Amino acid sequence: MQLWILCASLGALGVGCARPESRDVRPAGESSAEPVVIRFWTFQQSALDIQEAQERVRQRFEAENLHLRVEVRTFPSPHYRPQLLEALRSSHPPDIATLDQVWMAEFAESGAILPLDGLLAREAQARLFFPSAWETCLYKDHVWGVPLSIDGxxxxxxxxxxxxxxxxxxxxxxxxxxxxxxxxxxxxxxxxxxxxxxxxxxxxxxxxxxxxxxxxxxxxxxxxxxxxxxxxxxxxxxxxxxxxxxxxxxxxxxxxxxxxxxxxxxxxxxxxxxxxxxxxxxxxxxxxxxxxxxxxxxxxxxxxxxxxxAGGWNLVVFAASPHPEEAFKYIEFLSRLDVQPEVTSLIPARLDAGRRFIRKQRREPDVVRYMLEQGMPRPVxxxxxxxxxxxxxxxxxxxxxxxxxxxxxxxxxxxxxxxx
Structure with missing residues (x-):
């Protein structure tokens, strides 16, 4: 993998850089006595308690998927990126995480995250999301994430x-x-x-x-x-x-x-x-x-x-995950119309969820929607x-x-x- 970009970021933190360790990947569908554990990282940005919200939806997911368990960690916004970089340096990143839109090309180029082209299915299709949000998941003719939120x-x-x-x-x-x-x-x-x-x-x-x-x-x-x-x-x-x-x-x-x-x-x-x-x-x-x-x-x-x-966050699967298909299943769950609005302090990136969210949760919704539509991206x-x-x-x-x-x-x- 080409890790020079993330290595530069890690160097700024005063640490070295290592390739993600090789892990045995259990074939999808293979039975196991123990449930598969999916490690999910995200961040806290406003007064909305994201950890509590994630715990609620985690319980719903586990009730629907008895063979899977999710461990959620929420970091204060200023400390989130350094924690991700440190986890990559130690070759022990989470299975899935939220990434800022502007980090996508960097993490994709370094090989830290997986292309998701072959996994896209019911709740993770381009037509379901704000076009500007979906575009942030594209890099070098591949899809590297699924939009979670969008804002400006x-x-x-x-x-x-x-x-x-x-x-x-x-x-x-x-x-x-x-x-x-x-x-x-x-x-x-x-x-x-x-x-x-x-x-x-x-x-x-x-x-x-x-x-x-x-x-x-x-x-x-x-x-x-x-x-x-x-x-x-x-x-x-x-x-x-x-x-x-x-x-x-x-x-x-x-x-x-x-x-x-x-x-x-x-x-x-x-x-x-x-x-x-x-x-x-x-x-x-x-x-x-x-x-x-x-x-x-x-x-x-x-x-x-x-x-x-323009801003927002995307859900990604890390290349070091031993259970990428199971991890993506949780991404699909978080992308559902009845789930996505609960787990973001920004506007949901799904078109139907986002429009409903703005009407119900934002004062002066026409102003908010207008400025969202007027959003321009940071350099890709x-x-x-x-x-x-x-x-x-x-x-x-x-x-x-x-x-x-x-x-x-x-x-x-x-x-x-x-x-x-």
């Missing part, structure tokens, strides 16, 4: 009571960049209150945030056909400059602020607006039922349409982990005060080196 960064959330106090109409939130700046200015009363909160910590949330601004300004991170960096072109640079300009209306410390910290500031009333994904609506309902909040599209430049950064590349790292370093420099064009040029040079 960002939506604009706002505190209606704070709007009223500032003399703003809570039914007409800002929809353009100039309006966002003006509303942010009027809502900023430091140190007690700030206009909005932005993500700035060096993680994927920051990259998804800035990409949405770049896409909304008709910019690109890389050229989809050539892989050439475009993040230092005028449209992208203008978006990056605007993002930094917005920090004037944010509490100090943007460069260290992650998604969880942004949510806390919004729920506490310290900030009047927040740019977050639709999944955080679960958190708002559970933790602040009395908060009077609204949701709107991401503001865009005058005369342009808003775009979100087996080197994506290093592309996002280049973007993160770029934004840390920009938030620290470096000239935007200079920082973007350096990031573009790093990205272009990955093409050789």
């Amino acid at each position: 960064w960002m939506l604009l959330y706002y505190n209606k009571e704070l709007f009223r106090r500032a003399g703003l109409d809570p039914e007409h939130p800002p929809t353009t960049w100039p309006a966002l700046q003006e509303v942010g200015r009027r809502l900023t009363q430091p140190p007690e209150q700030y206009g909005l909160v932005l993500l700035g910590a060096a993680d994927e949330g920051l990259v998804a945030s800035i990409n949405a601004f770049i896409y909304s300004n008709d910019g690109q991170v890389v050229d989809a056909s050539t892989g050439q960096a475009r993040i230092n072109q005028p449209e992208a640079v203008e978006a990056l400059e605007f993002y930094r300009e917005l920090t004037r209306f944010a509490p100090p410390g943007t460069e260290k602020r992650n998604e969880a910290a942004a949510v806390e500031l919004f729920l506490s009333g310290k900030v009047a607006m927040a740019l977050l994904g639709s999944w955080q609506q679960d958190t708002f309902r559970l933790r602040a039922p009395e908060l009077d909040w609204g949701v709107a599209v991401l503001p865009a430049p005058l005369g342009k349409e808003p775009h979100s950064t 590349s087996p080197a994506y982990s290093r592309i996002t790292e280049a973007q993160q370093r770029m934004m840390q420099r920009i938030l620290a005060g470096a000239p935007v064009q200079e920082a973007a040029d350096e990031a573009a040079a790093e990205i272009n080196q990955l093409r050789h």
Whole structure:
């Protein structure tokens, strides 16, 4: 197997790289005195208890499949990828797991996961899923996963009571960049209150945030056909400059602020607006039922349409699994209409489940659906982990005060080196 890409990621963690160990695979259907155990890993992103949800559906699956048992482990979102990489380094990954859409090419290229072409059946067919979600499972003419969830960064959330106090109409939130700046200015009363909160910590949330601004300004991170960096072109640079300009209306410390910290500031009333994904609506309902909040599209430049950064997670089978067919059976189960909505904090990737979920579980469903449809993907590349790292370093420099064009040029040079 070609493991150089994941080895690079493992090296960044200070560990070595080993090939998955060879395991004896019991032929499908062969009887066994002991039930087959399927190890499944996933992650926790919002206040929705994914471990509890997975336990409920696991019990249903085992009741329908008496010869199978499922062990579920749920990791905090920031620690999930390092745990997967460490498991690969030690040659003991789970049988199945959820993978971020942007990890698919990397894990497929390395040989860490199995192509699923020969296993696709009743609940795992392309026609059942949002097309943009299914496309993230395709790489080099093979299907490497089954979509579990789909969503988009960002939506604009706002505190209606704070709007009223500032003399703003809570039914007409800002929809353009100039309006966002003006509303942010009027809502900023430091140190007690700030206009909005932005993500700035060096993680994927920051990259998804800035990409949405770049896409909304008709910019690109890389050229989809050539892989050439475009993040230092005028449209992208203008978006990056605007993002930094917005920090004037944010509490100090943007460069260290992650998604969880942004949510806390919004729920506490310290900030009047927040740019977050639709999944955080679960958190708002559970933790602040009395908060009077609204949701709107991401503001865009005058005369342009808003775009979100497409995101979501897919279910995969690891190449080291001794029971790939049994593992895929659990993927099929998780893909059922009556199951998938229970086990994701994002929008289910099944068309029927996703549309029903948005209507029932999301405030302003038309806004959520529109921004989902306006989603644009992050670069599809087996080197994506290093592309996002280049973007993160770029934004840390920009938030620290470096000239935007200079920082973007350096990031573009790093990205272009990955093409050789």
